[in-house]
Amino acid sequence: MTEENPRTKLFERLDTVLDTSLEKFKMTTKKDDNRLAWGRLLVNASNSYGKLLDTEELEQRVAKLEEQFKDSVVIPNEQKSKGKNR
Numbered sequence: 001m002t003e004e005n006p007r008t009k010l011f012e013r014l015d016t017v018l019d020t021s022l023e024k025f026k027m028t029t030k031k032d033d034n035r036l037a038w039g040r041l042l043v044n045a046s047n048s049y050g051k052l053l054d055t056e057e058l059e060q061r062v063a064k065l066e067e068q069f070k071d072s073v074v075i076p077n078e079q080k081s082k083g084k085n086r
Contacts (some may be wrong), residue, residue: 010052017045 025038 007052014045014049021045
């Protein structure tokens with residue numbers, strides 16, 4: 001048995017929540033509390049999914065940049081400005 005990435009599990013669960021909430025939301029055409037609750041769940045799950053995607057994309061970009069600059073030396077701005085004043 002292989003261990004899954006926690007993020008992958010979250011995506012799978014959010015997929016299930018999105019599918020279920022959309023089906024439940026579409027089943028009822030009259031406006032009632034249940035339909036509103038399923039709609040809210042659908043919106044919240046969509047937002048969570050988007051945040052996970054943003055986080056994953058940022059982590060991939062950081063990893064790519066770290067790989068690009070792994071052998072270079074980066075001097076912080078404070079040190080650069082001190083060196084110019086001398």
